[in-house]
Amino acid sequence: MTVKENYQKILKIAEKAAEKSGRNLEDIIILGASKTQPVEKLIEAYKAGLRYFGENRVQEGIDKIEKLKEYKDIHWHLIGGLQTNKAKYAVKYFEMIHSLDRKPLADELDKRAKKIGKKQDVLIEVNIGGEESKYGVQPENLKELFEYSMQKENLNILGLMCIPPYSENKEDSRPYFARLRQLKEELEKEFNVNLPHLSMGMSNDFDIAIEEGATIVRIGTFLFGERNY
Numbered sequence: 516m517t518v519k520e521n522y523q524k525i526l527k528i529a530e531k532a533a534e535k536s537g538r539n540l541e542d543i544i545i546l547g548a549s550k551t552q553p554v555e556k557l558i559e560a561y562k563a564g565l566r567y568f569g570e571n572r573v574q575e576g577i578d579k580i581e582k583l584k585e586y587k588d589i590h591w592h593l594i595g596g597l598q599t600n601k602a603k604y605a606v607k608y609f610e611m612i613h614s615l616d617r618k619p620l621a622d623e624l625d626k627r628a629k630k631i632g633k634k635q636d637v638l639i640e641v642n643i644g645g646e647e648s649k650y651g652v653q654p655e656n657l658k659e660l661f662e663y664s665m666q667k668e669n670l671n672i673l674g675l676m677c678i679p680p681y682s683e684n685k686e687d688s689r690p691y692f693a694r695l696r697q698l699k700e701e702l703e704k705e706f707n708v709n710l711p712h713l714s715m716g717m718s719n720d721f722d723i724a725i726e727e728g729a730t731i732v733r734i735g736t737f738l739f740g741e742r743n744y
């Protein structure tokens with residue numbers, strides 16, 4: 516299967532799932548999770564119509580952004596965990612950061628965004644399965660982090676992101692996705708704000724995520740093939 520064929524298959528699946536949740540394909544952002552993939556593969560995806568790419572590491576992302584400079588309508592997102600000392604570069608290069616999960620990072624992102632006169636789009640990553648090995652704020656600390664980050668002048672908090680515990684069975688992800696949506700709705704109500712985005716769902720479970728309200732799905736293997744580390 517080529518990247519183009521994979522992309523077309525993804526669009527079909529996403530469209531069906533969107534209909535199930537009373538939405539259209541246009542309401543869903545398909546984000547290519549392109550970590551470790553060579554730029555040739557990203558170009559293939561671009562030519563097939565993909566316009567959103569998500570990288571995990573700041574430096575690898577910057578290398579690709581530089582190499583693909585001529586494709587001016589690509590939206591670059593940072594989806595991996597972010598070290599505070601790399602916040603400066605993340606803000607400079609990425610349109611949206613999916614992995615805000617602690618106050619010092621909010622401080623630093625805000626400070627760096629202010630310095631370059633940017634309002635940085637961010638999502639708060641929630642450790643929805645309470646796993647020790649995962650990034651993300653614990654659900655019980657979400658409200659506090661949200662309230663804190665919302666007050667930052669140069670941050671634009673647009674929603675939540677999660678990676679549920681891995682399972683062979685995609686239905687196992689559904690309650691975690693539903694929970695993330697519920698957490699988002701609670702924040703909207705309590706703080707009287709609109710949070711447009713839920714970033715959830717990967718290769719094995721993105722249709723379930725869309726059914727549960729995802730607006731951004733992050734797809735790696737299904738789109739690009741296996742990763743080479």
Ligand SMILES: *Cc1c(COP(=O)(O)O)cnc(C)c1O
Pocket residue numbers: 548550571594595678717718719733734735736737
């Ligand atoms: C790698 C990665 C993905 C995509 O994973 P696949 O299972 O290959 O689709 C999505 N989100 C994040 C944060 C990732 O690191």
